[in-house]
Amino acid sequence: MLVAFCTYPHIVFDLDGTLVDSRRDLADAANALIRLYGGRPLALDTVVSMVGEGARKLVERVLDAAAISLSIDEALERFLELYEECLDVHTRPYDGIVPMLESLGATRCLSVLTNKPARATRRLLDALDLARYVQFVVADDHRFPRKPAPDGLRHLIERAAVTPTETLLVGDSWVDLHTARAAGTGVCLARYGFGFASIPADERVGVPTIDRPEGLLAWLTS
Known part of the structure; x- marks a missing residue:
């Protein structure tokens, strides 16, 4: 069972395998x-x-x-x-992503942290009409080392004017898990994402997980 230890005013999402099925x-x-x-x-x-x-x-x-x-x-x-x-021929947001973003974005700062190249990231967010829900984006434009280095996540935390403990990283892979741990943020793993299988079972012990996007909304608003 998920237990939300704080309200997390800042939520950072991975892109591929978390927000979109690409x-x-x-x-x-x-x-x-x-x-x-x-x-x-x-x-x-x-x-x-x-x-x-x-x-x-x-x-x-x-x-x-x-x-x-x-x-x-x-x-x-x-x-x-x-x-x-x-890039947007077959790629779509996972079922439940849009209403989740609409709801969470009304009261929280939402960001995206991805290792996808910056140009492709911007194009995809625009093409799928997801950009309007996101305030800050860090992608692979060589300003920061790629995940699992925590630099990009720390930058987003600074932009959102919050602390690491007020930030939740939602992702689907070991890369996201290691990034969150390195930055000292909360973390939640998307079991529905295609990167989830890459996470060793022993590293998932005690880590909150969701089976579908609306599970995150239910957890954070309970």
Whole structure:
């Protein structure tokens, strides 16, 4: 059972796997990259298991899995171009996300912290009409180290003019869990997210989890 230890006036959300289900578009872009260089496409679940630590790490893993020898910088540039072409074809907010954001945003500051490239993040939030619920965004624009480094989260805490203990990070992967712990914030894990399986069972002990987005709303407003 979840127990809310404080009201958390500041809630920070991960993007992929927490607010939006982006599996298909990420996999399609990765496989388009592979086909471009003569490789064999990877299964969707294989690509999804590589997501979470930024586009560069994803491209490195994809090239390795497809046995393609190529400059990472060149491949990353091409991948980002391919992803820009399809980033909102299949990607949608998880069921329940929009009403949850509407409700929480009425009384709390909402932020997004993601390892997704900044341009793609802005485009996706706008395309899915989620930007209007979010006050602050930190994405991968090289201003801060990527998660699980806590720098981006600390910046959001400063922008929201709150303390770490007044901040809750909601995410779906070990990256989010480690980020929250490093920054000293609260944390809640989304079991419905595609990154949840990456979290070792022993690290999840005692960590609040939700099975669906409305579970967070029920917890915080109980």
